[in-house]
Structures are given as C-alpha cells and as structure tokens.
Amino acid sequence: MKSKIKSIIAKQPWLLAALTLLIVGIWMGSGFLDREADQSTESGETLGVSEGDVRVQVDAREAQNIQRYITVYGNSNPARTVEMSTEAEGRIETIFARRGDRLNAGDPILKLDMRDRQARVDQAKASVYEHQTRYDAQQSLKKDGYASDSQMAETLAKLEAARAEYTRAKLDLANMTIRAPFSGTLQDRTVEIGDFVRAGDTVGTFVDNTNIIITGSVAERDAGNVKVGDMANAMLVTGRNVSGNIRYVSQVAERETRTFVVELEIPNPDGSLPAGVTAEMRISTGEVLAHQMSPALLSLSSDGSLGVNTVDEFGRVQFYPIEIVQSGNDGTWVSGLPKTVQLIVVGQGYVSQGQQVDAVPMPLDTAMALGIRSELEPLK
Structure with missing residues (x-):
C-alpha cells in the first residue's frame, strides 16, 4: 500500500501540495487561532501590558528634608591690610x-x-x-x-x-x-x-589677621538666599574646616560675571589660619525636600532638560525635570519630584514620556550595584 502511494506521488507530485493546502485550510477554518488570540488579548488586558512593552525595574523612593547649601569658591584674606608710610x-x-x-x-x-x-x-x-x-x-x-x-x-x-x-x-x-x-x-x-x-x-605692610575674610562670588539665582549674619562653613586648601558669619553681601552684580561678592568672616585670635589660600565656602540656605539617587539615573529630555524617569500608577513613563541640590560620596540629592515616586533604575535610557512599560520591582542585586545596571539593555 505504501509503495503504491509513493509511486503515485512520484508520478504526480502536485497531489502532495494540494493535500497540504487542504489540511491548513481546515485548521484555520476551525477557529482555533481566534480562540488563541482571544486568550492572548485577555491575558494582556489582565496584566495591563503587551508583548511589545519594555520591561523596566523600579524602586519606590520617598523624599527627605535636607539642608541645602550653596558652594562658593574664594580666597582668604586678612580683615585689614595697611601699607605703612612715613609722614x-x-x-x-x-x-x-x-x-x-x-x-x-x-x-x-x-x-x-x-x-x-x-x-x-x-x-x-x-x-x-x-x-x-x-x-x-x-x-x-x-x-x-x-x-x-x-x-x-x-x-x-x-x-x-x-x-x-x-x-x-x-x-x-x-x-x-x-x-x-x-x-x-x-x-x-x-x-x-x-x-x-x-x-x-x-x-x-601691616595686617590684621585676628579675623580672616574669605571672599567669593555667588551666582545671580543664589544671591537672594544669602544674608548678612548667616552661619557658613569653609574648607581651606590646607584641609582645615572653619566656620563663621557672613559679614557682607554685594548689592550690585559684577558687570563682567553677573555675580555678587560675598564675604565670610572667620575668627582667628591665635593667627593660625593662613591668608591668601583657596577656600570652599558652604552657605546654608534652609531645608528642601529632596530625593537621593545615583547620578547614573539622571537623563536628558528631548528639549535638553535634566531629569529622571518614573512610572505612574497606570504603568506609564513620567519624566520630571530636576534640580541638583547637592552631590557627594553618598550620591546626588535632587529636588523637583513628588514626595513618593516609582523611580526607574534599570532601562531609563530606553523609554520616553508617556510610554507604557512593564514595571517590576528592583531586585537586591540591582540595589547593590545601582548605577551600573542602568546602562545595560532593558530586560525583555
């Protein structure tokens, strides 16, 4: 029987192609694919995502009140300097x-x-x-x-x-x-x-170094936050930390730089603080609500604004412009976000505003290496 079939197919090969088309037509007409598609659609509606959605990792973050500082670089000088001359x-x-x-x-x-x-x-x-x-x-x-x-x-x-x-x-x-x-x-x-x-x-030349004056310049946007009498700290290039009070804030900006001169007075009764050295002032301007994060999580929007990507309650990407409050060894503190956010920690470079994503919680290994995985390809 098998030999007869093989002989017929060998003589008339078009019969095999016709038989194959007949079987496929019967299978498609049975409605099996429609049922499978319906099941797939129902599954997608249940999860709120589709097969094309990018999977990202998110971490729930809550803002904290931190002290905000303005960093000003300047030089230390004696409180008074006199060129002595004969009369x-x-x-x-x-x-x-x-x-x-x-x-x-x-x-x-x-x-x-x-x-x-x-x-x-x-x-x-x-x-x-x-x-x-x-x-x-x-x-x-x-x-x-x-x-x-x-x-x-x-x-x-x-x-x-x-x-x-x-x-x-x-x-x-x-x-x-x-x-x-x-x-x-x-x-x-x-x-x-x-x-x-x-x-x-x-x-x-005679100098009064019982007080040291650290002189620097603040930007236009920060000048209004600095007041005479405010406490401030300074780190001298020698490594010594000192503190004092703001004694002078210029009321007129420098024409070339559009900055305002600020003077910090540091007590120096024993004369141990050197004059003429570089110093970094940190002037407190009050508390601000900020989030702490790795600088690697920051990204640029289409218009060039610096910010971060988050996921809202509907699974959509929301981009928030931010302002860097301060940076240090413990990361970067930024303002401009809601008090609580679902911050995208992996895949933020592959999503855009309003995009539907599949957000999954950040696993422990990502938390241990935050800022490294953010540069990897998004999970599929």
Whole structure:
C-alpha cells in the first residue's frame, strides 16, 4: 500500500501540495487561532501590558528634608591690610620689629633720626610759655585801664600761633616713630637701618589677621538666599574646616560675571589660619525636600532638560525635570519630584514620556550595584 502511494506521488507530485493546502485550510477554518488570540488579548488586558512593552525595574523612593547649601569658591584674606608710610623725612635709626612679629596697637616698629626735632619742641614750648606770660600780664593791665583791646587781641594771636607751632613740633617728633596702627602682624618691612626715606615713602605692610575674610562670588539665582549674619562653613586648601558669619553681601552684580561678592568672616585670635589660600565656602540656605539617587539615573529630555524617569500608577513613563541640590560620596540629592515616586533604575535610557512599560520591582542585586545596571539593555 505504501509503495503504491509513493509511486503515485512520484508520478504526480502536485497531489502532495494540494493535500497540504487542504489540511491548513481546515485548521484555520476551525477557529482555533481566534480562540488563541482571544486568550492572548485577555491575558494582556489582565496584566495591563503587551508583548511589545519594555520591561523596566523600579524602586519606590520617598523624599527627605535636607539642608541645602550653596558652594562658593574664594580666597582668604586678612580683615585689614595697611601699607605703612612715613609722614616725615629722615634716616632709619632704629628697628624694633621683624617681619612676622605680632604687635599690639601703638607698639613701635621703627624710628627715624630725630636730628633737631626735640630741640624744636623745647623751643616751641618755651615760646608758648613766653606768650602766655605776656597775655596774663596784659589782662591785669587791662583791668586797670593800661592795655587796650587791640593790644590784647595782638598778644592773644601771638599766643595761639605759639601754641600751634608747639603742636606741630610735637607731632613732627612723634612721626619719627612708626607704630602699629592696630593689633596685628607686621607682614613686610621694606627698609633697613641707614635707609633714607621721604615723607610718603612706604616702609612696610601691616595686617590684621585676628579675623580672616574669605571672599567669593555667588551666582545671580543664589544671591537672594544669602544674608548678612548667616552661619557658613569653609574648607581651606590646607584641609582645615572653619566656620563663621557672613559679614557682607554685594548689592550690585559684577558687570563682567553677573555675580555678587560675598564675604565670610572667620575668627582667628591665635593667627593660625593662613591668608591668601583657596577656600570652599558652604552657605546654608534652609531645608528642601529632596530625593537621593545615583547620578547614573539622571537623563536628558528631548528639549535638553535634566531629569529622571518614573512610572505612574497606570504603568506609564513620567519624566520630571530636576534640580541638583547637592552631590557627594553618598550620591546626588535632587529636588523637583513628588514626595513618593516609582523611580526607574534599570532601562531609563530606553523609554520616553508617556510610554507604557512593564514595571517590576528592583531586585537586591540591582540595589547593590545601582548605577551600573542602568546602562545595560532593558530586560525583555
């Protein structure tokens, strides 16, 4: 029987093709495919996803209140800096202080040769005594009618001139000694014994480093959040952490940079903090509601906005623009999200706003390596 069938097929092969088409037609007309499609559709409606939906991993996140800081880079400077100069001419006779010495206000730094200045003071003092005696005598004579008003006025004028000359002589003598203008440190001295100086010549630099001023600039958007008296911290390039109060905030922006100058005053009673070094200020601007996450979860929207992708209660992708509040070794804190979100942690780079996705909870291994799996292909 089998040999006869094989013989017939060999002679007439079109019979095999016709038989195959007949069997397929009967199977399709039976409704089996429709029932299978209905079952597949019902299954898809039950799950809320389709075979084409991208599967992503999500993690439930809740925002926290954290302290917000503005980071400002600047330099440390003494609270006061004075270029000392002479008010009289002369030769340097004595030097009392060396560079780096800490002095109190009024302590001598150097002295000029006084020449005849002491003699001028003594002469002016004697002249005052002489004219005072004459004036007193004329007052007695005037009472008896022996001195006129014009004589009294002339004698008084000479007395006042003598007093003025005496004051100038004493001031000139005092100017022979250069003294510390306030408590601080002699930063530099540019003269030595024997040098001749003229009035107005600079002889050194004196600084007040009992307080250190860290000066930096804040952006326009942050200037309104910084107030005089606010507490702030700073990290010096030396590695030392210090704290103080904001003492000055500029009211006019720098024309070139559109930034505002800010000064942070740091107590430095022992003079241990260096001036002229780089510092990083952190100025607190209050609390903000923020989410903590890996920087790898951040993405860009079609218009270039920085944000993150989340999944809403209907399984659709929602993109939220965010603002970075602060970054550190523990991750990035961002604001701009609802208090609770289903954050896409795997596959966020392969979805778009409004797209239907198959969201599954983040497994433990993804949590242990958050930020690495986010760059892998989405799960299918």
